[in-house]
Amino acid sequence: MFRPIRSQLATVSLVALVAAPLLSSGCAISGTVVAMETAETLKRGEVSVTAMGGLGGLPTPYPYNLGAGGGGRVRIGIGGNQEVRAEATGITTGNDYFLVGGSVSYKLQLSSWAAIYSAAELSGGFGTIQPSAVFFGPMAGATVSTPSGWSDLQPYLNLRVSGGGHVDWQPPREQQWSLRLFGSAAVGVMWAARPGIRVYAEAGASQWANDLLAADGSPFAGLSMAYGGIGLEVLFNRHSAP
Secondary structure, three states, rough: OOOOOOOOOOOOOOOOOOOOOOOOOOOOOOOOOOOOOOOOOOOOOEEEEEEEEEEEEEEOOOOEEEEEEEEEEEEEEEEEOOEEEEEEEEEEEOOOOEEEEEEEEEEEEEEOEEEEEEEEEEEEEOOOOOOOOEEEEEEEEEEOOOOOOOOEEEEEEEEEEEEEEEEEOOOOOEEEEEEEEEEEEEEEEEEEEEEEEEEEEEEEEEEEOOOOOOOOOOOOOEEEEEEEEEEEEEEEOOOOOO
């Protein structure tokens, strides 16, 4: 049984620099791109900082549109198999377009091998050849992995979906609003290199629709993205109470 969620959630301070391997074609995307975590949550009082980096691309309709990203995540254990997190992401693409995003989230471990989480996301995109854009909305996800302690290597699978409002503008054009949906899947492995040090390798793909409200469909509906990346997580206060 898990203890109820505490009324006073810890305040999450931020980091910068995590890597999110992704590409986009002149829009704003989900503020959380990579997973790079197993189902296990931190114990109460424990803190971890993760730095990630990688490359991504758009197989369709722009197979040559490549990009690279970086960012970071802070996790804080609050007890009862729960934690709160904050994440920041920065991405640059091969077509002179830049994306920045972030999220705050809550994670609950359901068992030794499964966890769920939810988040609020905000991201923006800007560049010289595409309209500037902002995306905001909720995200939900789930992670399954082998239980900790079985091996120094833990494979994991992560699924997540987010949706929300999207607005782009390019003066003197008026702002254009749309409703977007993002779905992502990632597989990876975590290596417990030494006490308090974890290394991640991950590959994933995303699918999104530009405007769910458009009657005629968007030319970018069904746009796909694939990425690969690595991450390094450092844990602090590892001997605190559970």
